[in-house]
Amino acid sequence: MVDTIDTIFNKAKQGRVLFQDRNALSPEFIPDHLPFREVQIANVAEVLAPALHGSKPSNLLLYGKTGTGKTAVARLVIGKLQSQDDSKQIMTLYVNSRLAGTEYRTLFKIAEGLPLDEEKKIPLTGLSISEVVGRIFQAIQKNAIHFILVLDEIDYLVNAHDDTLYQFTRAGEQVAPGFLTIVGISNDLRFKEGLDPRVLSSLGEEELVFAPYTTEELRSILAERAKVAFKPGVIPEATINLCAALAGSEHGDARRAVDLLRIAGEVAEREGHQRVDEESIRKASDKVERDRVEEALHSLPFQNKIIIIAASKFSAGTNTGELYLAYTNLARKSSVEVLTQRRVSGILAELDVLGLVEAAVVSKGRRGRTKRIRLLIDNETLARVIGEDARLLDLV
C-alpha cells in the first residue's frame, strides 16, 4: 500500500518535468497581453475612459461566439481602469448571468458587490425584482458610486417582460450623483432581435464585434501560452498545430484550445511521457468530450434521465411518438409522474441544446412531422451514470 502511494507521489514529482507554470493554462487566467485583440481593447478602453474624469461612459455591447476573448478583454480593461482610478469612486463588477442562473440571482450577485445597508441586504428569494433593483440603485446613489457593471452572457437576462435591463440602462437620475454603465457581453449573435428597441438603443450606444480566432491565430496564442506553461522542449510544434487545428475547426474557441492543451499536458504527465505529443492531444480531446457529457448527464433531473434511458432503447434512432411511448412505460415502472408529450418534446429540445441527444425536426410527408431522435452518449458513459442511481438501475 505504502509502495503504491510512493509511486503515485514520485510520479507526481517527476511530472514537474513537463509543467513549469500550469496556471498559464487555467481557465481563470487572464494574460495581460491578449494577442489579436489590441483593437478591441483600445475600443473598450476609449469608451470607458470618461469614467476617470467622473463622467458617465456610454453603455457598451460586446458580441461574439464563445472563446473569442470578449470576457478576457472586458475584465482586462476594467481591471486596468480600477487600478488607474485615483478618485476611488469607480467601482467595477463582473457578473456572469448564466452562471448566476436566474434574473433574480444575477441581481443578487450585483447587490452582493455593493455596500448595502445591513437591513437592506438582499435575501436569496422572496423580494420582487423591482424591490431589488430599487435597493441596488439606492446603494449606488447614496455612496455616489461610479459603477461599471460587466454583464456576461447578458442574453440570459432577456425574457418576455423584462424591464430590468430597461431600468438598468435608464438608471440615470435615479442614481445621481453616482452613475451606472453597463458593459453587456453576448455569445448569441441574434440576441438583439429579441430585445426591446428602447433597451437596444441605450444598451447598444456602442457596439463591438469579436470575430472567431483563425487557426493560425490560435496557433500563435497557444504557442505563447505554452512557452510560459511548459518547460522548454517538451511541447513540439506539431502538437500545438494539432491542438489549434482541432479547436479551430470547432469555431475558433480559444478557451477550448487552451483547456485541451492543459489536459493533454496532464495526460502526458500521468503516463510518464517526456513530451506532450499529438497522441496526448487526441486522448485529451476524447477525455474533454467524455467529461462534458458525463457532467451534463449527471446533473440532469430524474425525468430527463428517464427520457435518456428511453432513447437508449432505440439504437437506430426514433421519433417523438415512439419515444414517448417508451418513456411512459419506464415512468410508470418507476412510479414517478408521467409527463405530457408536450413537456417531453420540450425536454428533448433542451437535451439537444446540451448535445446529449440529436433531435432534428423532419417531415415525413403524409406521415406527419416529428423530431428524429438519436442518442449521442456512448454506452459506457451512460452505464456509469445509471449505476449511480438505484432507481434507474431497475429500468435497464
Added chain:
DNA sequence: CCTCCACTGGAAACCTAGGCTC
C-alpha cells in the same frame, strides 16, 4: 398542385416551494 399526418412550438394558466411583510 393539393391534402393531411404527427407532430412542433408559442402562449397562458396552474402548481409548488420558498420567503417576504404586517
Added chain:
DNA sequence: GAGCCTAGGTTTCCAGTGGAGG
C-alpha cells in the same frame, strides 16, 4: 398566521407546418 410575492417546472390549448403521396 394570513396574505402577499417570485422562480421555475409543468399542463392545457391550439394554430401552424414540410413535404410524400395522391
